[in-house]
Amino acid sequence: MPRGGGTMTERVVVAGAGPVGLIVALVLARAGIPVLVLEAASAIAQAPRAIVYHPPTVEVLDRLDLLPAMAEAGLLKHTYQWRSADGEIIAGIDSSALQADDTKYPFNLHLGQHRLAEIALAALLRYDAAEVRFGHRVTGVAQTADAVRIAVRGPNGDDEIRAPWPIGADGASSGVRQALGFSFEGTTWPEWFVATDIRFDFESHGFAEANFILDPVHWAIVPKIDRSGLWRFTYGEPPDVARETLRARAPAKFRALLPGGAVVEPDAFAPYRVHTRCAPSFRANRVLLAGDAAHVVNPVGGLGLTGGILDAAALGDAMVARRRSAANDGALDHYARERRRIFLDVIAPTADENKRRLMETDPVKREQDRARLRALAADPAAARAMLLSTQRLVGTPGPV
Numbered sequence: 042m043p044r045g046g047g048t049m050t051e052r053v054v055v056a057g058a059g060p061v062g063l064i065v066a067l068v069l070a071r072a073g074i075p076v077l078v079l080e081a082a083s084a085i086a087q088a089p090r091a092i093v094y095h096p097p098t099v100e101v102l103d104r105l106d107l108l109p110a111m112a113e114a115g116l117l118k119h120t121y122q123w124r125s126a127d128g129e130i131i132a133g134i135d136s137s138a139l140q141a142d143d144t145k146y147p148f149n150l151h152l153g154q155h156r157l158a159e160i161a162l163a164a165l166l167r168y169d170a171a172e173v174r175f176g177h178r179v180t181g182v183a184q185t186a187d188a189v190r191i192a193v194r195g196p197n198g199d200d201e202i203r204a205p206w207p208i209g210a211d212g213a214s215s216g217v218r219q220a221l222g223f224s225f226e227g228t229t230w231p232e233w234f235v236a237t238d239i240r241f242d243f244e245s246h247g248f249a250e251a252n253f254i255l256d257p258v259h260w261a262i263v264p265k266i267d268r269s270g271l272w273r274f275t276y277g278e279p280p281d282v283a284r285e286t287l288r289a290r291a292p293a294k295f296r297a298l299l300p301g302g303a304v305v306e307p308d309a310f311a312p313y314r315v316h317t318r319c320a321p322s323f324r325a326n327r328v329l330l331a332g333d334a335a336h337v338v339n340p341v342g343g344l345g346l347t348g349g350i351l352d353a354a355a356l357g358d359a360m361v362a363r364r365r366s367a368a369n370d371g372a373l374d375h376y377a378r379e380r381r382r383i384f385l386d387v388i389a390p391t392a393d394e395n396k397r398r399l400m401e402t403d404p405v406k407r408e409q410d411r412a413r414l415r416a417l418a419a420d421p422a423a424a425r426a427m428l429l430s431t432q433r434l435v436g437t438p439g440p441v
């Protein structure tokens with residue numbers, strides 16, 4: 042059984058048992074650093090959200106020995122298509138555009154993020170130095186010179202925990218970020234993103250393993266989730282539609298978009314408002330932010346959790362470096378600076394361009410997009426560059 046050392050006061054406290062909080066906790070536990078995860082909910086959240094993991098995140102999952110279980114439960118995706126709402130295939134590419142030594146991971150991994158969180162939780166709990174408390178909400182953080190006081194509300198009432206280096210991985214509405222007084226500047230996009238999990242045989246209708254339906258009204262994102270026949274079908278609804286009417290409108294949307302006008306009963310249904318927002322810093326003295334607590338982005342192209350998992354790995358490594366040498370405080374600064382730069386310079390503009398193209402209303406721009414996609418598909422070097430482009434999300438390593 043793996044074991045960690047250290048006293049309780051050295052323990053790193055992580056707010057949030059989402060995928061990001063659990064992965065940063067796992068990096069720390071594997072390095073022998075005691076860690077306590079406080080999760081407000083009573084269990085891992087099951088809502089349909091991220092399912093796509095790009096090669097740089099697959100590398101993190103592999104390093105943490107999570108990849109075998111995830112690949113077993115999920116799907117290794119190799120094919121993409123861009124389609125029109127009436128079923129025309131505009132362009133398609135696949136991982137055969139990659140060369141033998143391009144990457145150890147010539148695929149995207151698909152699996153619901155709740156399964157990732159469950160697999161990471163099971164791995165974390167193998168470490169005696171790791172503890173996860175569900176039903177414990179962080180309600181405040183206050184910094185002193187040598188520690189942070191964390192206010193926690195649990196089943197037995199209010200408590201206070203002192204921790205030297207707490208991490209806020211408590212999602213887009215982060216209480217930790219708010220307790221720091223940080224703003225969350227950016228955009229809330231007007232339209233609804235309606236995420237559904239459905240069972241439909243898309244492949245017999247010529248779909249790839251990941252599909253983008255480009256249309257100003259009937260846009261959709263259609264990736265295969267796993268090998269059980271489950272697909273994520275995320276489509277748009279206009280901004281002014283009331284949330285409570287969205288479920289009743291779903292059959293009409295399926296009829297308009299599924300081949301043959303099929304109507305299916307979704308296994309899961311969740312409407313979202315999506316945002317592009319970023320905290321002014323990912324570090325406030327002793328408190329660090331990671332994942333959606335630090336930045337959020339629209340989900341087109343699957344870059345939100347991708348950025349979060351890369352944050353988790355980088356922050357875990359920075360904390361291990363700092364633990365090795367207290368003088369290495371620069372590792373935490375590097376984490377905060379570099380991950381924020383990657384979000385602002387790479388993740389947010391890429392995701393926002395993906396979103397624009399998906400639902401572009403200008404016919405001239407739509408035609409230009411189609412021409413660019415056809416050129417991409419016709420040029421193996423361009424397709425290869427696109428498949429390798431998520432390497433830019435990794436950033437430069439900090440002090441070790």
Ligand SMILES: Cc1cc2nc3c(=O)[nH]c(=O)nc-3n(C[C@H](O)[C@H](O)[C@H](O)COP(=O)(O)OP(=O)(O)OC[C@H]3O[C@@H](n4cnc5c(N)ncnc54)[C@H](O)[C@@H]3O)c2cc1C
Nearest residue numbers: 057059060061081091092093179212332333343345346347
């Ligand atoms: C429809 C949709 C599809 C998406 N698809 C993709 C995709 O394919 N690829 C991708 O990379 N990203 C995708 N994303 C984005 C992705 O879901 C998020 O980036 C991801 O969930 C962030 O993980 P996290 O751990 O930072 O936050 P969360 O998953 O939100 O986890 C935060 C946790 O903190 C807990 N918590 C909250 N407040 C407190 C508190 N005060 N105290 C203690 N605990 C607290 C919450 O209960 C939760 O368990 C998608 C998002 C949506 C909506």
